[in-house]
Amino acid sequence: MSTRDTVSETTPLLQHAEEANEDLGLRSETRPPSPPTLPTQRTNNLQSPTPLYRGFNTSICSLFNDPQDCCALACCGILQRDHTHYLFTNKRPPSLCLRLIRHVAIPLALLLLALFCATAKDKSWSESGTVVLIAAAVLYAVGDAILSIRESASFRQDVSWTMVQQQRGEQGAAAVVQSRDDAVCSHCTCLGCYGVDDDELGDVLPSSSMVREEGDMCTGLWRCFANMCCGVCGCWCMICGVCATAQEAREVKMFVGARKSMVDYVTFEHYSNYFPGINDLRRNCVNDLCSHWREMSQLSMVLMKSLGVVFLILAILGLLDFDEGILLERVAVFMATFAQAFIIVYFVHWKWNRFDLSIDAVVKFFASGFLLTTSLAVFFELLESLVLQIGLGVAIIFSGVKVETTNEHEGDGQSDMDYGDESSGETESLTHAFGQKHPFIMAFYLMCNSYLLAAFVEEVCKYFGFLMMDHPDLILEEDKERYCLERLDESDNSTNQNGINGSDRPSYANEDNLQHPSERDAENGRVMPGSYHKRSLNSIGAGITVAMVAVALGFACCENLIYIFVYAKGGIATEITVLFARSLFPVHPLCAAIQSIGVCRRVLENDKSYAIGWMILPAIILHGSFDFSLMLLTFIGDLKQSGGENSNEQVGDGGNVDPVWTFISLGMSCGIMTIGVIYYVVESVKQKRRLKLLDDEVTNNRSRLI
Numbered sequence: 001m002s003t004r005d006t007v008s009e010t011t012p013l014l015q016h017a018e019e020a021n022e023d024l025g026l027r028s029e030t031r032p033p034s035p036p037t038l039p040t041q042r043t044n045n046l047q048s049p050t051p052l053y054r055g056f057n058t059s060i061c062s063l064f065n066d067p068q069d070c071c072a073l074a075c076c077g078i079l080q081r082d083h084t085h086y087l088f089t090n091k092r093p094p095s096l097c098l099r100l101i102r103h104v105a106i107p108l109a110l111l112l113l114a115l116f117c118a119t120a121k122d123k124s125w126s127e128s129g130t131v132v133l134i135a136a137a138v139l140y141a142v143g144d145a146i147l148s149i150r151e152s153a154s155f156r157q158d159v160s161w162t163m164v165q166q167q168r169g170e171q172g173a174a175a176v177v178q179s180r181d182d183a184v185c186s187h188c189t190c191l192g193c194y195g196v197d198d199d200e201l202g203d204v205l206p207s208s209s210m211v212r213e214e215g216d217m218c219t220g221l222w223r224c225f226a227n228m229c230c231g232v233c234g235c236w237c238m239i240c241g242v243c244a245t246a247q248e249a250r251e252v253k254m255f256v257g258a259r260k261s262m263v264d265y266v267t268f269e270h271y272s273n274y275f276p277g278i279n280d281l282r283r284n285c286v287n288d289l290c291s292h293w294r295e296m297s298q299l300s301m302v303l304m305k306s307l308g309v310v311f312l313i314l315a316i317l318g319l320l321d322f323d324e325g326i327l328l329e330r331v332a333v334f335m336a337t338f339a340q341a342f343i344i345v346y347f348v349h350w351k352w353n354r355f356d357l358s359i360d361a362v363v364k365f366f367a368s369g370f371l372l373t374t375s376l377a378v379f380f381e382l383l384e385s386l387v388l389q390i391g392l393g394v395a396i397i398f399s400g401v402k403v404e405t406t407n408e409h410e411g412d413g414q415s416d417m418d419y420g421d422e423s424s425g426e427t428e429s430l431t432h433a434f435g436q437k438h439p440f441i442m443a444f445y446l447m448c449n450s451y452l453l454a455a456f457v458e459e460v461c462k463y464f465g466f467l468m469m470d471h472p473d474l475i476l477e478e479d480k481e482r483y484c485l486e487r488l489d490e491s492d493n494s495t496n497q498n499g500i501n502g503s504d505r506p507s508y509a510n511e512d513n514l515q516h517p518s519e520r521d522a523e524n525g526r527v528m529p530g531s532y533h534k535r536s537l538n539s540i541g542a543g544i545t546v547a548m549v550a551v552a553l554g555f556a557c558c559e560n561l562i563y564i565f566v567y568a569k570g571g572i573a574t575e576i577t578v579l580f581a582r583s584l585f586p587v588h589p590l591c592a593a594i595q596s597i598g599v600c601r602r603v604l605e606n607d608k609s610y611a612i613g614w615m616i617l618p619a620i621i622l623h624g625s626f627d628f629s630l631m632l633l634t635f636i637g638d639l640k641q642s643g644g645e646n647s648n649e650q651v652g653d654g655g656n657v658d659p660v661w662t663f664i665s666l667g668m669s670c671g672i673m674t675i676g677v678i679y680y681v682v683e684s685v686k687q688k689r690r691l692k693l694l695d696d697e698v699t700n701n702r703s704r705l706i
Helices: 003-008 012-023 067-072 074-089 096-118 123-176 180-186 202-207 217-230 242-256 275-283 289-294 298-320 328-351 359-399 425-437 439-468 477-482 517-524 537-567 572-584 587-603 612-642 659-705
Strands: 191-195 235-239
Touching (some): 067 074, 067 359, 067 439, 074 123, 074 359, 096 123, 123 180, 123 242, 235 242, 359 425, 425 612, 537 587, 537 659, 587 612
16 A cells, blocks of 8 residues: 555544655655745754744744734634634634524524513513523623633644654653643633743754744834733733734644645635646736636635625615615715725736736735735724823823813824724813814824824735735745646646536646646656746736735725725715725825835845835835825814814814815825835836846856756
């Protein structure tokens, strides 16, 4: 019996161990040597260090060491947790319907029954019934939370045991495996206390291959924050299992190897199942939109169909006049918000760069910006906004400003995405009065709001929104060959024509079709040097730019929906005006394009001095200057108007705004956007020349070898 047949009869866990051994270099002598290891993989030799951090190779507090660590924060870590479970157990998670029934429908049904009992006419049983049902809902929620913690803790112990057992055996694993108490504390629903796991390393730490050789801005900031959280009691505060989820994802990816980790979220479709068709379209320069649509992955199809269903439901509700808040005109504004983003995507991608990035990748990166990046921005901006608001409140208290409660709204201290941070009338009037008495301090507060709260947080989140979404379009050519994301010709896959779920696309995810190309060439007695479509560095760079712009457009689309349907008040006309004003200055896509220059410089030009700080700094300056100019001009106009007869009118909410300040604001916005466009064009032209020189150098080297 062959080794592969033996593995197929074992459990999924042992099967992963066998596959991990292959990825760790434990292959037969006939296999060609593999390229150098990726940073996310473990040391490919038998002397790799034993897991040091209580059964893991990395510390639980080592966030931002992997770009996809932020997935543990986005969408409450659900997507990352499901992806990790699938890679480790080879089992799909429960369906969305079952999860909604377990976590939402049952407790909600109990609360609705309690509400029905509370409003019943028969008071003899309504009060007792209400109390019983509310108690049942609370007990069910607590029990469900405890059960979820136990499941997460058991999975964490399994991962720890497997990682240590692979190198120490069962007896050695029992000594350092993750304890039950640690596993439970790391996955507490609200707050947990996890002991510092890197104080036991001593002199062993420098020998670990997982220690970062250099840190960047995000790891430095996170390290400072982590040290503040654990400097007193020697424990780290765990919030909703975020750090534990990220740590488990890193460990499982190391365990199963990079090839097995190339699986989409949600649908768990391997890249090799859909990328060959996408690459054929690029190789043959197919311009038919329907052909590109048919080659999209299952995840992209699910995303597009879900958006279509949302549009259809809203349109039906608007036509039926089901609710005053869902009018047909508002549904049209909702669709127009997406249409504005799709129009920009059409020109940036399909019109100019259709072969540099696939439609499948554009859909996924747009969804990453809309869902993952927005949730990250909400989380971090709420935290930073709280700090700024506390600082402003302290300044107001010490200033001694006292005013009577009014309905005035200062309205200038909001950041670019100040979600749900509505202050009371008294607080707003205090802020307004403080700004009149101390304008320079208020201007400094607005500057912090613009550059730190809006620009810094959003640009960092957009950058990680790009990194969180892996796609084979942006995998380097040598890695595509190594991880078998290409196919030689149709005859190699003639035995499997049904694909996944009965689709017409051939399936490349089985072990036979995932064989290394060099092995298949040797077996078939042929060499096909031109079978792989080699892309130029400029093409890959254009794909990176389109991907980052798609993330920014998804983020901006979600942000526009919030401003239109949450903050805009005054009817359909106001909503259309807000949509037009926010569409007139697409600052988010422009900043993303500027970021892409730094990413290409580090990745394609191999300039390692260009870390994340230098990548996003120009975008932060542009974004912060744009927001600060608008906030400052609005604040100055408010001060001018407050000194006149219209002091009680609100600037920006229907008051008599001086047209001079309106023109100045528009002029400043146009000027800043123009500077940003000029900067991007100049730097992009320079970078294209450098990349072309690199391509020419590679071509000349190949010619000499031939």
